[in-house]
Amino acid sequence: DEPFVGVDAVTERDVIAILKQLKNQGKTIVVVHHDLHTLHDYFDWALLLNVRLINCGPVSDVITPDSLKTAFGGRQAAP
Numbered sequence: 001d002e003p004f005v006g007v008d009a010v011t012e013r014d015v016i017a018i019l020k021q022l023k024n025q026g027k028t029i030v031v032v033h034h035d036l037h038t039l040h041d042y043f044d045w046a047l048l049l050n051v052r053l054i055n056c057g058p059v060s061d062v063i064t065p066d067s068l069k070t071a072f073g074g075r076q077a078a079p
Contacts, residue, residue, distance in 0.1 A: 016042055039063060 007015070019029055019042075033039065039046055039059050046062040048054040048071050055067040 036063060036068075 019031070022029055023044075031043070033043070040063075043059055045057060046059045047056045048062050048067050050071040054071045055062040055064070
């Protein structure tokens with residue numbers, strides 16, 4: 001599962017670097033991202049949604065077994 005489908009690894013690193021620069025400038029960035037494996041690497045905060053808000057906060061507080069169970073209806077999605 002590629003976090004950026006159709007984007008090569010160099011471009012992905014460039015996009016993340018730009019996002020980090022914007023963050024360091026005090027900008028708020030909202031990104032829709034579906035790869036739970038890279039959330040910890042790329043982002044500080046997450047909003048977990050499935051029709052409704054499941055959890056919101058620091059990634060390590062949001063991507064928990066309980067939150068994932070609630071979001072995925074009992075099926076465990078691997079973070």
